[in-house]
C-alpha cells in the first residue's frame with residue numbers, strides 16, 4: 001500500500017461510518033395484550049363525542065441510512081380517555097400508509113394513564129415487504145414505568161402537535 005492509498009482510505013472510512021450509523025433502529029417493545037388485527041384505515045381516530053385533549057403525531061418513517069420509507073405501514077392503538085381499550089371494536093385503533101416521502105400523520109386524543117403503566121401509544125411499523133417493528137410511544141414529563149424509554153418519547157412541537165420519526169429495517 002503506498003502513501004496515497006493509505007490517505008485515501010483514511011478519508012473514506014469516516015464518511016462510510018457516518019452514513020451507516022445515521023439512524024438507530026427504533027427500540028422494540030412488547031405489543032401487550034390488546035392488539036387487534038385488521039384495524040380500519042384512517043389517519044383520524046378521534047371519537048366525535050370525546051372531550052379528551054386532542055393529540056396529533058406527525059413524523060417520518062426512515063431506514064437505518066436515513067432514507068424515507070415510502071408507503072410504510074403504521075398501525076396505531078391506544079387506550080381511551082378512561083384508560084380502557086376497545087377490545088370488541090376499533091375505537092382508537094387505525095392503520096395508515098406513509099406517503100411517498102415516508103411521512104405520516106395521526107390525529108387522535110391523549111390516552112389516559114391506566115394502572116401500572118405510563119401513558120403510551122402502541123404502534124406497529126413496517127416497510128413494504130420487511131419485518132414488523134412493534135413498539136410504544138411515550139410523552140415527555142410523564143410518570144414513568146419500567147417499560148418507559150426516553151428514546152421513545154414524542155417531541156412536543158406546538159399545542160397538540162408532536163413529532164416522532166421511526167427508523168426501521170428497510
Ligand SMILES: [Fe+2]
Pocket residue numbers: 032034079120122
Ligand atoms: Fe397499552
